[in-house]
Amino acid sequence: MNHFELFDLPVSFAIDAAQLQARYRTLQQTLHPDRFANASERDKRMALQRTSQLNDAYQTLRQPLSRAEYLLxxxxxxxxxxxxxxxxxxxxxxxxEWRERLEELDVVAELDAAFADLQQQTHAYQQELEQQLEAEQNEAAADTIRKLKFMHKLAAELELIEDKLNG
Incomplete structure (x- = not known):
């Protein structure tokens, strides 16, 4: 059973996050190992394994990039x-150019502008990814995922620079 089937969701990049969360909570209550406290050791292990699979599936579908990778x-x-x-x-x-820009950041105003530019570019790539996945342009979507991963790394680096500038 794939992750989408587990949560009774259509196999699609665009999913209803509230529906995913509601189904996760329901399944979590049903499958939680505590419900099997008086069961055999085998049943306890199975419950623990199913809960682990449920958590992995939820984390995969919850995050857009991991959901896109899973869909591919x-x-x-x-x-x-x-x-x-x-x-x-x-x-x-x-x-x-981004690397050079990060090396030269030394005031908060430049940092704010970099964050804004990064957010704008990331949003554009996210829209592009959604369109590519809907059109089943899988190779192009894979490249866009790689670009988005780079953008996420840049965001983390910008946060580190912000911490240093704020002292």
Whole structure:
């Protein structure tokens, strides 16, 4: 059973987050190991295993990037993050420009502008990813996921720089 079936959701990138959370809570109550406290050791292990699978499935579907990757896996495309590099010269140039920009950040105003630019670009990639997944443009979606992962790393780096600037 795939994660979408587990939560009785359509196999789609666009899901109802509230519905996912409600079904998770219901399943969590039903499958929780405490309900099997008086059961056999085998049944206790099974309950623990099912709860672990439930939690993994929930975390995968809850996060847009992991949900997109999972959807591609269901379609037979596995992302090979470190083994496969992005062949988009324009994006590679943008990465270099972002790196230079981060190295030069030294005041909060520049940091705020960088956060705003990053948020805008990330949002554009997220919309692009959603369209690609809906159109089943799987290879293009895989590249967009790689771009979004880079953007998330940049956000984390910006947060570290913010912490240093705020002292």
């Amino acid at each position: 896996e269901l379609r037979g495309l596995t992302l090979q993050h470190e083994q496969q590099t992005l062949q988009d010269p324009e994006f590679l140039m943008a990465q270099m």
